[in-house]
Amino acid sequence: MELKVKRMERVDGIKEAMFLPGIINGLRLTVKHFWRNLFGARDVVTVNYPEEKRHVSHRWRGRHRLTRLDNGFLSCVACYMCETVCPSKCIHIEAGEHPDLSVEKYPVVFDIDELRCVFCGLCVEACPKDAIRMDTGIVSMAYTSRQTFDFTRDLLRDSYDPNTHSNPKYKDKDLPTPANQTEALPNSHGVPAS
Amino acid sequence: MEIILDIIMIPAVLACIKIAVIILLFAMPLGTVLTLMERKWSSMIQDRVGPNRANIGAFTGHGALHLAADGLKSIFKEDTIPKGANGFLYLIAPFFGLIAAVATFAIIPIAGPIGDFTFQVTDINPGLLFIFAITSLNVYGAVLAGTSSNSKFALLGGTRASAQMISYEVFMGLALMGIFMVYGSTRVSSIVDGQNEYWFGNLIPMWGIFTQPLGFILFFTALVAETKRAPFDAPEGESEIVAGYFLEYSGMRWSAFMLAEYVSLVGVAALMTTLFFGGYHVPWLHLWESAPQWLVTVLQIIKFSFVTLIFCWFQIQLRWTVPKFRFDQTMGLGWKKLLPLSLVNIIVTAFVILTLA
Known part of the structure; x- marks a missing residue:
């Protein structure tokens, strides 16, 4: 050759x-x-x-959030679809009866271990109620302790305000500390709350 | 008051004051600031942002605080001596370069004399020969650092540096021969005053760049090679021999090498200004005969500083423009091109001077 x-x-x-x-x-x-x-x-x-942020597409799979209905209750009906489909087994749900009779079923515990999450978006696609979304635009989660990555139900619901969604400079500062989290709801880490 | 004035006017005391003023107010601050400016200007050339993170609270000063941060870091860093190094030589090597860089300023006038008082540390007869002597002292810094570090990379870097510097000293001297012939002296003040004359009435000042254009290019090339900056930075070739001869140094001693590089950069700029751009003489200022003495001096200092600054900038610009010469190319350029050219320059200058005379 x-x-x-x-x-x-x-x-x-x-x-x-x-x-x-x-x-x-x-x-x-x-x-x-x-x-x-x-x-x-x-x-x-x-x-x-840190001062300026690049524009993030709204299709970017960022940190999860739980959506609410118009009456303020969680959209989630604790059907376990997302927990079942999750390939990295990072979602933990415990269903329970709601004190308000208009709500049939709701998650007493809804934990996501963001350190295990692979951000595949399957939970969002599996959800029949559009209750879990990944449209927060929060692309980097840099915290100083592992506990901070265990996002509980109320944190997933409250740590993102959909009204400021249009604001690309979403400030990720006012997260409750791990101490407040346990106050909001006992973090079960897979173990049922006592 | 009288006594203080008398003490100040003692030549030795006066020289000390001049040294302190020129070094502490001109050479060192400019050299220090250039370490930052090099990073900042290179970022502008390459469409980057450059250093801007060092801060005190919200104040960053567009990166100016990096100077303080670098200094503090150098001071508090451990001053290591490698195992097997020759301790004494290793410790004194950085200061050869620094002293040689600073000593250049001894013969550079930054303004015209007022009566007996000269704005120059010393106006010795050998003049520029003193510069050649001092720059050859510079070689010792590189060689001692290279040999005493007990590191192969440093040894190679020191060898390259010494070979390059000793070679380029030859052309540096020969390139300047034309200047000596045109102005008829090696004394700096005579050369500077020679550049205050004009051709065609008052049209073109007889600056070195006009009388010796080829000599200007040759001398500048030789000086850039002498300071071991790009494109002649083979002694510090990062991909081959890491940092070269000062590889093993840390902390303030490493900073001394860096400072020496930038002070010699300022020295080169001041030398180019003095020899090729009329020194402190402001062109066509002699037409304004009623100018007060203090204004003339101020204008002269401004002109000298301005041209020096331009040359500092130009050397930095050159570094971020031109790719590095391979080491054999460096030596080839010197011996095969600069040496014949400088000899031709001498002969042509001699002929022109003889014809005009």
Whole structure:
């Protein structure tokens, strides 16, 4: 087999040997960029991340949230569809009777371990009631303790305000601390609440 | 008051004050600021944001606090000595470069003399030969750092640095020969004053760049190679020999190398201004005969600083424009191109001077 060799044309001659025309050409380019960026920084495409955030598509699968009905009750009917379909087994639901008679069944416990979640979105597709969504636009979850990643029912319901959904600069600051979480609802970690 | 004035006017004391002022108010601050400016300007050239994270509360000063952060980090970092290193040589090596860089400013005038008082530490007769002597001291810094670190990378870097610097010293001297011939002296003040004359009435000042255009390019190339900056930064080739001869250094000693690089960058800029751009002389200022002395001096300092700053910027711009020469290309460029060209420059200059005379 004959080897295919591509021979590059090399430009030789006094112009190349002098280096100066090449250097001046290069300087013309870099000086142009320098001056344009010195006054106005028009070419800089960097996003200063913590202060500025990139636009996130509404189809991005971000952190989960539980939706509410118009009357304020959770949409979730604790049908276990999402828990069954979840490939990483990160959802834990315990169904219960609601004190209000208009609600047939509701999740007493609805935990998602965000550290186990693979963000596949199957729970959203499986849900018959549109009760769980991943449209929060929260793309990075960076917390300092593992407990913070155990999202309980009330946290999933309250930590995202759909009215500010249009705001891309959603601030992820006012999360309840793990202490408040247990106050809101005992975090079962798969163990039924006592 | 009288006594204080008398003490100040003692030549030795006066020289010390001048050294302190020129180094502490001109060379060092400019060199320090350039370490940040290099990062900032390179980011502008490459369409990046550059350093902007160091802050005190909400104040970042567009990255200006990185200077303080870098300094603090260097001071508190451990000053390590590698196992098997020659301790004494290893510890003193950084200061050769720094001293050589700072000593350049000894003969550079930043403004015209007022009476007996000169804005120059010393105006010695050898003048520029002193610069050559000092820059060859620079080699010791690289060589000692390379050999005493007990590291193969550092040794290779030191070897490259010494070979390159010793080679380019030759052309540096030869390229400047034309200047000596045109202005008839090696004394800096004579060269600067020679550049205050004009051609065609008062049209074109006799600056070095006009009398010695080829010498300007050659000398500038040699000086850039002498400071080991891009495109002649083979001694620090990161992909081959990591950081080169100062690989093993840490903390403030490493900072001394960096500071030496930037102070010598300022030194190169000041030297180019002095030799090729009229030094402190403001062009066509002599036409305004009634100008007060203080205004002339201020204008001269401004002009000198401005041109120096332009040259600092130009060297940084050059570094982020030109790709690096391979080491054999560096030496080839020096011995095969710059050496014949500088000899031709000397001969042509000699002929022109003889014909005009």
